Amino acid sequence: MRINKLSLHNFKNHDHLQLDLSAQINCFVGNNGVGKTNILDALYYLSVGKSFLGNSDFNNIKNDCDFFSIEAEVQNEEKEDILKIILSKESKKVIKKNDKSYDRLADHVGYLPSVIISPYDQNLISDSGESRRKFLDAMISQTDSDYLFALIQYQKTLQQRNALLKNFAKNRYFDKDSLEIYDEPLIKHGEKIFAKRKNFVELLNPVMQNFYQSISGGKEEVYITYQSDLEQDYSDLLSQSLEKDRVLTYTSKGIHKDDLLFEMMHYPIKKVGSQGQQKTFLVALKLAQMIRIKELTGKTPILLLDDIFDKLDDKRVTQLIDLVNQENFGQIFITDTHKERTESILKDIKEPINIYEI
Numbered sequence: 001m002r003i004n005k006l007s008l009h010n011f012k013n014h015d016h017l018q019l020d021l022s023a024q025i026n027c028f029v030g031n032n033g034v035g036k037t038n039i040l041d042a043l044y045y046l047s048v049g050k051s052f053l054g055n056s057d058f059n060n061i062k063n064d065c066d067f068f069s070i071e072a073e074v075q076n077e078e079k080e081d082i083l084k085i086i087l088s089k090e091s092k093k094v095i096k097k098n099d100k101s102y103d104r105l106a107d108h109v110g111y112l113p114s115v116i117i118s119p120y121d122q123n124l125i126s127d128s129g130e131s132r133r134k135f136l137d138a139m140i141s142q143t144d145s146d147y148l149f150a151l152i153q154y155q156k157t158l159q160q161r162n163a164l165l166k167n168f169a170k171n172r173y174f175d176k177d178s179l180e181i182y183d184e185p186l187i188k189h190g191e192k193i194f195a196k197r198k199n200f201v202e203l204l205n206p207v208m209q210n211f212y213q214s215i216s217g218g219k220e221e222v223y224i225t226y227q228s229d230l231e232q233d234y235s236d237l238l239s240q241s242l243e244k245d246r247v248l249t250y251t252s253k254g255i256h257k258d259d260l261l262f263e264m265m266h267y268p269i270k271k272v273g274s275q276g277q278q279k280t281f282l283v284a285l286k287l288a289q290m291i292r293i294k295e296l297t298g299k300t301p302i303l304l305l306d307d308i309f310d311k312l313d314d315k316r317v318t319q320l321i322d323l324v325n326q327e328n329f330g331q332i333f334i335t336d337t338h339k340e341r342t343e344s345i346l347k348d349i350k351e352p353i354n355i356y357e358i
């Protein structure tokens with residue numbers, strides 16, 4: 001998959017922007033705040049139907065405007081598809097492929113896979129488990145529509161079960177049987193999600209380890225551990241935590257409490273990793289994500305590299321560029337504040353490179 005043309009209207013600070021893109025490497029260079037990251041965000045938006053910054057959709061509409069649109073010509077094997085996303089303040093978001101609207105956003109996810117590496121990835125290390133779960137969900141959903149379906153059903157059931165627990169507390173009443181109606185779908189979807197998450201992380205680990213060692217020059221060992229309540233039987237867990245859930249008025253056990261432990265040399269990387277090591281870890285993790293998506297879907301994700309050259313030493317940057325320049329990586333988008341630095345880093349690359357000054 002690759003994007004031949006991109007056109008933005010009123011997307012964040014870009015009122016009109018039209019770009020003819022290189023099939024290989026595209027760089028957006030310019031000063032702070034000119035809108036380089038916003039272009040990557042528009043490309044990410046085309047891929048998953050939302051911003052990677054996770055803010056409200058309306059914040060993506062240029063200030064004082066009523067709508068934004070993102071349009072792209074996407075090379076899909078032999079044919080070209082036109083993808084269009086329009087969001088207006090008055091109506092629902094519309095995502096169209098070749099003029100046909102998708103009924104649900106979930107039907108679009110996976111069509112144009114993407115992987116983004118950005119300074120915001122640091123939140124994956126520093127934030128709570130929720131951001132790591134979101135990352136895991138976004139990553140698996142791009143490769144597996146069954147997973148996304150199970151996740152949507154699980155979240156719906158969880159909300160209903162929690163609402164009932166709150167209702168019991170409010171009315172000083174409890175009915176075990178009506179609560180248990182939700183247990184069966186929760187267990188069914190929860191177990192499916194657990195198995196898929198466990199499997200995905202297991203297969204991600206060796207790929208990530210390889211990338212980490214290639215970029216860092218083969219020193220530290222890094223590892224991701226998947227932690228889940230569902231290592232125990234979920235049905236037993238729900239029974240055992242019934243009284244607790246009743247008091248807390250929410251469901252305390254399940255895959256909505258899962259987490260990923262990021263480790264370096266058997267210690268949390270958050271505690272023992274330098275800034276450069278943490279960044280290398282995140283880059284390796286994202287490159288591994290890219291390889292897994294490619295293996296599972298047969299599609300090469302577009303790779304979005306935002307401000308990647310900061311915090312990595314020259315040796316690591318060279319290693320990284322050598323890696324992504326190999327033929328198993330597809331179309332790449334890079335942002336940087338220094339045009340000369342970008343040109344110098346990419347000087348040995350033979351593929352066509354487009355550099356846009358924003």
Ligand SMILES: Nc1ncnc2c1ncn2[C@@H]1O[C@H](COP(=O)(O)OP(=O)(O)OP(=O)(O)O)[C@@H](O)[C@H]1O
Nearest residue numbers: 012013031032033034035036037038059061062063
């Ligand atoms: N809805 C919006 N309407 C208008 N401008 C916006 C909107 N949302 C963000 N911006 C502007 O976009 C700019 C930030 O763009 P972006 O993050 O892409 O910059 P950048 O070129 O990547 O900068 P840096 O080099 O600092 O990372 C800011 O000037 C911000 O005010």
